[in-house]
Amino acid sequence: MFSAPGPAAEPPAPTTAPSCSPQQLDALIELADRTKLRAYADYSKFRVGAALLAADGTMFSGCNVENSSYGLTMCAERVALFTAVAAGFNSFRAVVVTHDAKGTYVYPCGACRQVLSEFGDIDVYCVQPDGKVSRSRLSQLLPVAFSKAELDKVAAARG
Numbered sequence: 001m002f003s004a005p006g007p008a009a010e011p012p013a014p015t016t017a018p019s020c021s022p023q024q025l026d027a028l029i030e031l032a033d034r035t036k037l038r039a040y041a042d043y044s045k046f047r048v049g050a051a052l053l054a055a056d057g058t059m060f061s062g063c064n065v066e067n068s069s070y071g072l073t074m075c076a077e078r079v080a081l082f083t084a085v086a087a088g089f090n091s092f093r094a095v096v097v098t099h100d101a102k103g104t105y106v107y108p109c110g111a112c113r114q115v116l117s118e119f120g121d122i123d124v125y126c127v128q129p130d131g132k133v134s135r136s137r138l139s140q141l142l143p144v145a146f147s148k149a150e151l152d153k154v155a156a157a158r159g
């Protein structure tokens, strides 16, 4: 019989050094929070903002964009990532996610974890509305991501 999972545990603290400075983290949080205010979340009423730090320090942001079909809704993290890629960036250091749900961290959904993993392992900062921050590595949140390596294995197996 199916039983719903309980509350998600927080991932352990990463052993790697933070990939952005405290000043950059503050700027990313502010950018994500500002972008969150533009979320189109008429259905869920759950606004999310994301800010992505490119390798050279450039920052990109996104908010969730919902749709009356529900299934076509796009998450803030992917909006930020696709905006960055469209601007010519494909190397990143960190993503920050902000939301309005007090007292809890909200981690990127599985789809966003997979899409972000295409561009490497980065720091994921989840921020509560009161400013509490949880840092984890994307590889902790998605330890066995599907990648180009899987496609190479398939090609090799075909001969």
Ligand SMILES: [Zn+2]
Pocket (backbone or CB within 6 Å): 075, 076, 077, 078, 108, 109, 110, 111, 112, 113
């Ligand atoms: Zn998502």
